[in-house]
Amino acid sequence: MKTNYSKGTSWHDVENLLCQLEKSDQELERILPWFYEHVKCFKQVKEEAVKQVIRKSEYAPIKRDHVIVRQGEVGDCCYIILRGTVSVYAKRTEDSDYLAQDEPGVRTTIVKNHKERSKFGAEVSVLKSGDKFGDLCFYKSNNERNATVIADENLHLLVVDCRVYQVLLADKFLDMKDQLRFMEKSPLFKGYPYDYRVTLLEKMRARRLHYGSAIVRQGDLVKSITIICRGEALLKINPKKLSQQYKLDGDQRPLTVIQKRREILKRGYAAAEEILKRKNVTVATLGICELIGDIEFVLGRSQYHITAVANTEMLVMDMELNELQRLMAKRDGGVSEFLHSTVLCKLSSRADRCTKTGEQKHSILHTRRKNFK
Numbered sequence: 001m002k003t004n005y006s007k008g009t010s011w012h013d014v015e016n017l018l019c020q021l022e023k024s025d026q027e028l029e030r031i032l033p034w035f036y037e038h039v040k041c042f043k044q045v046k047e048e049a050v051k052q053v054i055r056k057s058e059y060a061p062i063k064r065d066h067v068i069v070r071q072g073e074v075g076d077c078c079y080i081i082l083r084g085t086v087s088v089y090a091k092r093t094e095d096s097d098y099l100a101q102d103e104p105g106v107r108t109t110i111v112k113n114h115k116e117r118s119k120f121g122a123e124v125s126v127l128k129s130g131d132k133f134g135d136l137c138f139y140k141s142n143n144e145r146n147a148t149v150i151a152d153e154n155l156h157l158l159v160v161d162c163r164v165y166q167v168l169l170a171d172k173f174l175d176m177k178d179q180l181r182f183m184e185k186s187p188l189f190k191g192y193p194y195d196y197r198v199t200l201l202e203k204m205r206a207r208r209l210h211y212g213s214a215i216v217r218q219g220d221l222v223k224s225i226t227i228i229c230r231g232e233a234l235l236k237i238n239p240k241k242l243s244q245q246y247k248l249d250g251d252q253r254p255l256t257v258i259q260k261r262r263e264i265l266k267r268g269y270a271a272a273e274e275i276l277k278r279k280n281v282t283v284a285t286l287g288i289c290e291l292i293g294d295i296e297f298v299l300g301r302s303q304y305h306i307t308a309v310a311n312t313e314m315l316v317m318d319m320e321l322n323e324l325q326r327l328m329a330k331r332d333g334g335v336s337e338f339l340h341s342t343v344l345c346k347l348s349s350r351a352d353r354c355t356k357t358g359e360q361k362h363s364i365l366h367t368r369r370k371n372f373k
């Protein structure tokens with residue numbers, strides 16, 4: 001069990017202790033609450049492990065504009081940001097996502113302005129206090145850094161050796177191993193080398209969801225495709241909303257309040273249930289390796305046509321649509337074929353279940369045919 005947060009520990013106390021060569025158990029226990037409060041990536045880690053990480057790691061204050069890690073270098077440690085922010089830059093080459101060779105001017109350790117920073121590629125991420133970086137290379141066969149990380153302000157880091165990371169932290173951080181294992185199985189990533197999948201991992205957002213929480217909502221803008229890594233999702237459609245979204249001219253006009261009351265009075269409970277069903281039709285359950293947002297992506301729709309709800313505890317990964325497009329454009333390991341065939345299958349079965357009226361079903365199938373030509 002973690003101790004209660006103590007408001008009495010200041011950053012000054014923490015820094016003083018980190019600078020000491022020897023740290024007693026008592027001293028470490030005193031600063032632990034500060035770590036749990038400020039270092040997001042320690043939240044899942046037990047007290048004993050956090051103490052060991054602090055003891056075995058090096059405290060490093062870094063000046064603003066300094067290059068901390070460089071893309072293409074071999075990495076043997078990772079970093080936890082105690083205070084400050086960093087920017088992450090990545091260069092893309094034709095065939096891989098990392099820089100194979102240094103270019104003139106890139107071996108500088110201090111970069112003062114935007115122009116100098118741009119030599120390291122495009123800014124892909126900004127990380128702040130409590131975040132970690134530099135552990136992605138541990139999962140690659142050649143241990144090469146995937147990106148360059150530069151201090152945006154004066155920084156305070158904890159430098160964690162890769163062995164310490166493997167023993168004390170690897171299992172706790174973001175289910176990385178689980179996700180990589182999952183990517184091996186998923187048809188979406190079939191045909192891509194392991195190292196490339198590791199790079200992709202950093203570009204995806206992992207979400208843990210509890211039973212009943214919404215993964216996506218019908219009508220929301222589609223910004224990413226969601227991949228189910230663990231658990232099961234229930235897909236629901238509100239047919240009325242669907243008609244508006246897809247501008248279908250089916251004959252299912254919504255009932256007025258008076259019409260609804262009359263129906264319920266006339267036919268009782270069965271009618272009430274039917275009215276409820278018209279609002280929300282469960283069209284499918286999705287499991288591991290299945291995708292949410294693939295239909296919208298393939299059909300070029302900007303809004304979700306379904307609401308997806310977690311039917312169990314879940315782990316999902318979101319990949320932004322432009323990342324998916326890159327995945328397909330760069331080296332299509334059969335991704336577009338896979339997406340098109342699954343989407344065709346899904347549309348047929350959902351059109352059947354979504355509505356009983358032949359006309360509306362016809363319209364959905366018609367939309368499908370038009371888009372697949």
Ligand SMILES: Nc1ncnc2c1ncn2[C@@H]1O[C@@H]2COP(=O)(O)O[C@H]2[C@H]1O
Pocket residue numbers: 069075088090124125132133134135136137138144145146147148149199202203
């Ligand atoms: N989009 C990104 N692509 C690659 N690395 C990133 C990205 N965002 C953050 N990083 C971090 O930048 C680090 C660079 O070194 P590593 O490859 O060891 O680990 C990398 C990640 O921790």
